[in-house]
Amino acid sequence: MAASGLPPLPPQLKAVQHYLRTAQELDKREPVVAYYCRLYAMQTGMKTDSKNPECRKFLCKLMDQLEAMKKQLGDNEAITQEIVGCAHVENYALKLFLSADNEDRAGRFHKNMIKSFYTASLLIDVLTVFGELTDENVQHRKYARWKATYIHNCLKNGETPQSGPVGMEDEYNENEEADSQGLHNQEAQPSPSAFESGNVPASSFTGIHIPPGAHAPANTPAEVPHSTGTTSNAIQPTPQSIPIVDPSLYNVQAAGEMRLTPEDFARAQKYCKYAGSALQYEDVSTAVQNLQKALKLLTTGRE
Structure with a gap:
């Protein structure tokens, strides 16, 4: 894959292609998240192979791209302060996760929801640029990848998926490259229901805790830019209820x-x-x- 302004991705760095593609998709909507996706890709690429001339050339170009983005976003606290940047990426990942979980719970299975689950899992990987993941985020990542793979395979085989964590004992193999490739490459139309509900349950599935405040903010647009004409039923926005100060x-x-x-x-x-x-x-x-x-x-x- 060749990202904008980058040479073709060397085969040795294939593991970072989904993160670079996610960065491209988010460049206009969420440039901060796109920046950290590229930073994660660069750090991962450096660990994978920084000696091969082809890899080194690609990584140098990616580094130049990061420097240009950092200069462009220089006055953004999410770039200059790691704790703010971590919160920004984490909240965005959990928004995607919870919007997909909301659709899953309602029995609305579609490609946009699958990709939201999968992209959320990628963004939780990106959080490792700030340090070790929390136990909650490790659980979210595992559940999101399993759910995306399970629903993807069900729809591909003409089967009706089951909502929620039923059947999670069938472990998702994170090394199944064919499945993850299919998950990222599928096209989906933005769903109006993706983020419009401001009252997503704080903990809607067994054994996984949602950190306080990390729920889907109201009236945030869906993030998947492609379109196949497939839509899902919209959930009407819920007006925000501002709590009274104690x-x-x-x-x-x-x-x-x-x-x-x-x-x-x-x-x-x-x-x-x-x-x-x-x-x-x-x-x-x-x-x-x-x-x-x-x-x-x-x-x-x-x-």
């Missing part, structure tokens, strides 16, 4: 009276991170909820 939080403890642990500060920082990311999507309700959680933790030492 009056008890106004009684802030005086400085020095509350002793917080490093873990408390880390959790408060995570709530603020989710709030900031939610504001990028104008999701006021999620932002307020997470800011309240951070404030409560900082003023009472409890969640």
Whole structure:
């Protein structure tokens, strides 16, 4: 595959092709996510083969592309601050994941939903540029890849998939290149229902926890740019309900009276991170909820 401005992808770097293709698809809609997809591809390519002349030439061109993007997005905090960038990519991946899960739960099986599951799993891979994945994200990635493969194979064979995690004991083999190639190459039309529901359940399947605030913000467009004329039933947007600020939080403890642990500060920082990311999507309700959680933790030492 040859990305825009890049030479043909060497066979040795075949493992990064889906991430580069995802970056191309998101260049206009989500340039920050596209940037980190390319960064992940470059880091993975360097580990795979940086000595072969063909690979080195490709990776140098990819590095130039990254530098150009970084300069263009230089005033974006999601590029200059890793914690903001991590929150941005993570929330975007979980939006795709939860929109696909919502369609799956409703029994609406289509190519757009399959690709949302699969792309979400790729973006969770991309999160490793920021460090080790959380247990929740590891679970999300495994479930998303299994679900995408299962539904893809069912539709290909003319079978009706089962909603939810039924049958997950049949493990998905991540090395099945043919399946993953088919998943990424399939075309799908953006579904109006993909992100319009602002009240996606926080935890809608067995054994997998959705981090607080990491649900699909309302009124965000679907991300798959291709079209085959296949659509799904639309879910009407749910108006955002902005929570009332807890009056008890106004009684802030005086400085020095509350002793917080490093873990408390880390959790408060995570709530603020989710709030900031939610504001990028104008999701006021999620932002307020997470800011309240951070404030409560900082003023009472409890969640």
